[in-house]
Amino acid sequence: MSCVRDISHAFKNTLPDEPQDIKLSELPKLDINHLRININVKIILEEYKGHNVVWDGRYLPKTVYTVADTTGYVSLTVWGEESVTVGEWYKITNVSVKQFKEKKSLSTTKQTQILSIPSQGTTVDVEVPIKSVKCYIIGVNINSLFICHRKHQLKNIILSRPSVYCYSCKTHYKITAAIMKISGHLELKPETGDIIIKANAEDEVIRSALAMNANASQNDIIQGLLSLPLMQMTICNNVIVKMEESKCPLTESDQVMASLAVTDPADVYSPPDLRLFFSSQRQKRNLSIDSKPKRSKDHQSLVAIRAVHRIL
Known part of the structure; x- marks a missing residue:
C-alpha cells in the first residue's frame, strides 16, 4: 500500500473522458503516465518499415x-x-505518448483512427538524421524468431522435432509451416575512413540484399552477410532502412556498350547479303557468272577438235 500511496494519480479522478487535441510543441510538457492524445499532422518522412512482436505475441x-x-x-x-501517404495531412486520434531517454514519441493503439484532412498550413523545418554511405559488413549478430501462419510468435521451438505448439492458437503445427524472421546488429566499415558504424537491420532489409533458402541456418545467414560486396547503406536513427549493392560508375566504353544493349534491334542497320538481294543488274550478272561451274581442260579440247572438223 505504501507503493500505491506514492502514485500521484492513484486516487484522483483526473483522467480526461476523451483524448485531448494538442499541438506538437506542447508534447514535451505532458505527463505520459496515462496519456492519449489527438493530433493534426503532416507525414514528412518514412523512417523505417518492418515488423515487430507486440505485447500479445502477434508479429505485426x-x-x-x-x-x-x-x-x-x-x-x-x-x-x-x-x-498513409507521405506529404499528406491527417487527423490521428487516440495515439499513445511514449518516452525513452527523455525523448517523447507517439504510437498508435487499437482505438487509433487515421483520417485524411485538408492542409493545415506550412510545417516547421524537420531535421532527420539520415545518411547514405558505402560500407563493408565486417560484423554480424543475428537473432531469429519463428511465427505461425496467424502471425503469432512461436516459443521453445526445436527444429529437429516434427511439430511445434502455438500457445496463442492452442494448436500444434508442422515445423515446416513455421516462418522464420530474422533481425541483426551489423558492424559496418565505410569505404573510406576507419570509423566503425553500428546499426540494426530487420528481416525485410536483410532479405532484400541476401537471397536465402527457406531452410537456411543461422550460420548460413551470417556467412552470407559477411561475404556481401561493398554495399550502399541508407541509415536513419541507427537503423538500416535500405541496403543494396554499390554500383561503380560506368566508364565511357561501358556506357557505349550499355546503350547498344538497350537499343531496339529493329533500329540497328545490317548490310544486305548480296547473294539474296541485288541493287543492280550488273551485280546479278557478276554473281551469276561466278556461280556457273567451270569446265575442265579436256572438255575444252574436245570442243576445239569438233570445231576444226566442221571447218574441214
Whole structure:
C-alpha cells in the first residue's frame, strides 16, 4: 500500500473522458503516465518499415514516420496495415505518448483512427538524421524468431522435432509451416575512413540484399552477410532502412556498350547479303557468272577438235 500511496494519480479522478487535441510543441510538457492524445499532422518522412512482436505475441507490421505540424515534429509508430501517404495531412486520434531517454514519441493503439484532412498550413523545418554511405559488413549478430501462419510468435521451438505448439492458437503445427524472421546488429566499415558504424537491420532489409533458402541456418545467414560486396547503406536513427549493392560508375566504353544493349534491334542497320538481294543488274550478272561451274581442260579440247572438223 505504501507503493500505491506514492502514485500521484492513484486516487484522483483526473483522467480526461476523451483524448485531448494538442499541438506538437506542447508534447514535451505532458505527463505520459496515462496519456492519449489527438493530433493534426503532416507525414514528412518514412523512417523505417518492418515488423515487430507486440505485447500479445502477434508479429505485426511496424512503420515509423516523422510527422510535423506548424509548431513541432515527432516520431510516430504506426502498427498494422494503414494507408498513409507521405506529404499528406491527417487527423490521428487516440495515439499513445511514449518516452525513452527523455525523448517523447507517439504510437498508435487499437482505438487509433487515421483520417485524411485538408492542409493545415506550412510545417516547421524537420531535421532527420539520415545518411547514405558505402560500407563493408565486417560484423554480424543475428537473432531469429519463428511465427505461425496467424502471425503469432512461436516459443521453445526445436527444429529437429516434427511439430511445434502455438500457445496463442492452442494448436500444434508442422515445423515446416513455421516462418522464420530474422533481425541483426551489423558492424559496418565505410569505404573510406576507419570509423566503425553500428546499426540494426530487420528481416525485410536483410532479405532484400541476401537471397536465402527457406531452410537456411543461422550460420548460413551470417556467412552470407559477411561475404556481401561493398554495399550502399541508407541509415536513419541507427537503423538500416535500405541496403543494396554499390554500383561503380560506368566508364565511357561501358556506357557505349550499355546503350547498344538497350537499343531496339529493329533500329540497328545490317548490310544486305548480296547473294539474296541485288541493287543492280550488273551485280546479278557478276554473281551469276561466278556461280556457273567451270569446265575442265579436256572438255575444252574436245570442243576445239569438233570445231576444226566442221571447218574441214
